[in-house]
Amino acid sequence: MLSRRSDAGFTVVELLVVIVILGVIAVPIANVVIGAIRNTDTTSARLAVSHDAQQSAAFFAQDVAAVGLRDYSGQIANGAVPYSPSIQLGAAYDAGGQVCGTAATPVSLVRLLSDDWDTTTPAATRRTAIVAYYLAGTELHRLRCLGSATPVSDAAVAHHVQPGTPAVTCSSTCTGAAVPLWVKLTFTAVARNADPYPITLFGQRRQT
Numbered sequence: 542m543l544s545r546r547s548d549a550g551f552t553v554v555e556l557l558v559v560i561v562i563l564g565v566i567a568v569p570i571a572n573v574v575i576g577a578i579r580n581t582d583t584t585s586a587r588l589a590v591s592h593d594a595q596q597s598a599a600f601f602a603q604d605v606a607a608v609g610l611r612d613y614s615g616q617i618a619n620g621a622v623p624y625s626p627s628i629q630l631g632a633a634y635d636a637g638g639q640v641c642g643t644a645a646t647p648v649s650l651v652r653l654l655s656d657d658w659d660t661t662t663p664a665a666t667r668r669t670a671i672v673a674y675y676l677a678g679t680e681l682h683r684l685r686c687l688g689s690a691t692p693v694s695d696a697a698v699a700h701h702v703q704p705g706t707p708a709v710t711c712s713s714t715c716t717g718a719a720v721p722l723w724v725k726l727t728f729t730a731v732a733r734n735a736d737p738y739p740i741t742l743f744g745q746r747r748q749t
Contacts, residue, residue, distance in 0.1 A: 587738070590730045593699040594740045600683055600698050604672045605724045605744020610654040612718075613667075627654045628715045628724065632673070641671040641686035649673035649684075651709045651726060657687060674726065676702060681728070699740070701732040722746055 612625040626637070629652040634642035639654060657670040668688030675682050681699035686692050707728040711721035726742040 585734075587732075587735050590701060590732050590735060590738045590740075593701070593730060594738070597681060597683075597698040597740070598742050601674070601726060601742035602744040604653050604683075606747045607655045607670070608653045608724070608744075608746055609656065609720050610669065611656055624718055624720050625654075626716050626718050627720050628652070628711065629654070630709055630715055634673075639669060639671055640690040641673055642684060642690065642692060646673075646684065647675040647677055647682075649675040650707050651715075651724070653724075659688070676704065676707060679704065681707075699728075699730065701730045703729045703731045703737070720746060 608627050610625045610627040611622045613622060629636050629639075629649070632649050632652045634640060634644065634646040634649075636652065639652075641652070652671060652673045655670045655672075657668050659666040659668055670688075671686045673684040675684065677697075679700060679702050680697040681702050682695060683698045684692050684695045707726065709715065710725045710727075712723045713719060713721045715721060715724070723743065723745045725744075728740055730738045730740055732738070
């Protein structure tokens with residue numbers, strides 16, 4: 542007797558069933574993968590903004606702590622040298638005759654002035670330290686000069702700043718001769734794949 546040969550394989554119906562099943566399985570897996578990628582992008586954006594907030598806050602607190610430009614041209618009352626106005630808002634590079642940068646330097650959001658004593662010589666020399674925070678596009682820059690118009694540093698301390706959101710407030714009149722006890726710079730950071738993030742930079746002046 543002749544044995545019948547077996548024709549193993551898939552029928553068209555079986556193939557269609559397999560395709561449908563694979564589609565049912567692939568859709569939720571694809572959704573999970575896409576969701577994971579989006580969450581990773583969001584997390585990365587939030588971490589970048591958080592890093593900017595921490596970095597800029599550290600610099601700002603340090604700069605405000607030192608603010609205070611003494612006026613040695615006047616009379617000394619009770620052994621205390623009075624201050625000159627030490628905070629400038631919306632200031633150009635040469636505001637008040639205190640020059641830091643060039644005409645190409647953007648107008649600053651705030652400039653903080655302070656005395657700095659050079660003790661590398663036998664007779665200490667007084668010089669003016671200027672720290673300016675200005676916006677270049679969406680970057681917040683910290684520009685610093687020390688006894689010269691030539692900056693010793695100019696670095697971006699925050700990115701993704703939303704233009705129009707920066708604002709400066711003080712415990713008293715910012716630009717007055719009575720130097721405020723604290724200064725605050727607020728702005729909103731907007732990074733791709735992340736919600737708007739409000740940032741507050743706060744600094745308190747050292748009492749000397």
